[in-house]
Structures are given as C-alpha cells and as structure tokens.
Amino acid sequence: MRNALPRTICRLAAIAAAALAAYRYAWLPEHADHVVKSVTLRTQAALQMNGDRAKIIARENFDLLQPVANVCRLSVDFHLVSAVNARILGLNDEAIEHYTAALQADHRPEIYFDRGVTYLEEGKLDAATPDIALAARFDSTYLEQVDAGMQARVAALNKAVPYNPPPR
Numbered sequence: 001m002r003n004a005l006p007r008t009i010c011r012l013a014a015i016a017a018a019a020l021a022a023y024r025y026a027w028l029p030e031h032a033d034h035v036v037k038s039v040t041l042r043t044q045a046a047l048q049m050n051g052d053r054a055k056i057i058a059r060e061n062f063d064l065l066q067p068v069a070n071v072c073r074l075s076v077d078f079h080l081v082s083a084v085n086a087r088i089l090g091l092n093d094e095a096i097e098h099y100t101a102a103l104q105a106d107h108r109p110e111i112y113f114d115r116g117v118t119y120l121e122e123g124k125l126d127a128a129t130p131d132i133a134l135a136a137r138f139d140s141t142y143l144e145q146v147d148a149g150m151q152a153r154v155a156a157l158n159k160a161v162p163y164n165p166p167p168r
Contacts, residue, residue, distance in 0.1 A: 028068075028071050029071060031068070031071075032068035032071040032072050032075070032078075033075075035064060035065065035067075035068045036065070036068070036072060036075065036077050036078050036081060037077075038064070039061045039064050039065055039081050039085075040077065040081050042057055042060070042061055042064075043057075043058070043061055043081050043084050043085055043088075045057065046058055046061070046085075046088055047084070047088070054088050055088060055089055057088075058085040058086075058088035058089050059089065061081070061085045062082070062085055062086075062089075065078065065081070065082060065085075073101075074105055075105075076102045076105045076106045076108075076111075079098040079099070079101045079102035079105075080098070080099075080102050080111070080114075082094075082095075082098045083095040083096075083098035083099050083102070083114065083118075086098060087118060087121075092118050092121055092122050093122075095118050096115060096118050096119065096122075099111055099114055099115035099118065100115065103115070109134070109135040109137075109138035109139050109142065110135070112131045112132070112134045112135040112138075113131065113132060113135035113142045113145075115131050116128040116129070116130075116131030116132035116135065117132075117145075117146075119131065120132075120146070120150070125150075125153065128150070129150070129153045129154060129157055130157065132146060132150060132154055133153075133154040133157045133158055136154055136158070137158065
C-alpha cells in the first residue's frame with residue numbers, strides 16, 4: 001500500500017507528459033496547417049476582389065493567422081500567404097520580411113520574383129534586381145512580367161555575375 005501513491009503519481013505524470021506531447025507535436029501542427037490552408041483559399045478569393053472588400057478579408061486573414069504564427073515560423077506556406085495578405089493591405093515591408101523568411105526555408109524562384117516585385121512596388125530597384133535576376137535564371141518567363149528597364153538591369157546583372165545557386 002505504501003508504494004501505491006508514488007506509482008500513481010508517476011503514472012499521472014507520464015499521462016500528462018504524453019498528452020502534452022500529443023498536443024504540441026501532433027494537434028498544434030495539424031491545426032496550424034488547416035488554418036494556413038483555409039486562409040490560402042480566402043486569400044485567393046481576396047485577390048479576385050478589388051478595393052475595400054479585399055482589404056477586409058486580408059485583415060481577417062491576419063487575425064486568423066496570428067494564433068498559429070509561432071507554430072508556423074518555419075512554414076513556407078505560412079510566410080507566403082502572410083506576404084500576399086500584407087501586399088493586399090499595402091504593407092510591403094512586412095511582405096518583404098515574410099518573403100525573406102520563406103526563402104530561408106526554400107529557394108523557389110517564385111518567392112524571389114515576388115519579393116523582387118514587392119521591392120519594385122517600394123521603388124527599391126537595387127534590391128529588386130538581384131531577386132528578379134535569380135528568378136529569371138530559374139525561369140526566363142519571369143522577365144516577361146517586368147518592364148523593359150528592369151529587363152535591361154537583369155540582363156546586365158546576369159552578364160556581370162556568374163550564377164551561384166543559393167545554399168540549401
């Protein structure tokens with residue numbers, strides 16, 4: 001009988017630790033993934049709209065993403081959907097931060113291109129050129145989406161700087 005209490009306490013502690021681990025490592029990531037996917041669909045709908053309605057949806061999307069931000073800090077999809085919503089709201093500096101965070105996890109050309117276009121929207125040609133040039137090295141069709149001035153800057157940069165793929 002003397003050993004029953006310590007054993008019960010140990011069992012309860014083990015159950016609590018298992019429940020906490022299941023919550024943290026199974027439920028939270030699954031929930032965060034679900035939130036990001038649903039916000040991605042809402043963001044796609046907002047991109048089809050104009051003006052104030054798109055901004056309202058983007059603001060709501062930020063509110064939905066906020067609770068899962070800590071769980072998703074390494075998620076490329078989280079940062080991309082956050083960046084697009086920031087751009088809808090005109091928060092280009094925040095969008096650039098999210099594109100940069102996404103690039104720390106994955107070096108996809110569309111992320112470089114989108115960050116470059118966001119720099120262009122801010123009027124930062126010197127920052128935009130390397131990103132658009134790198135995206136164009138992966139896929140030359142990106143150059144068709146920018147004006148002739150940026151195409152010339154990218155061509156000059158690509159001739160001057162040999163291609164070194166980003167580290168993985």
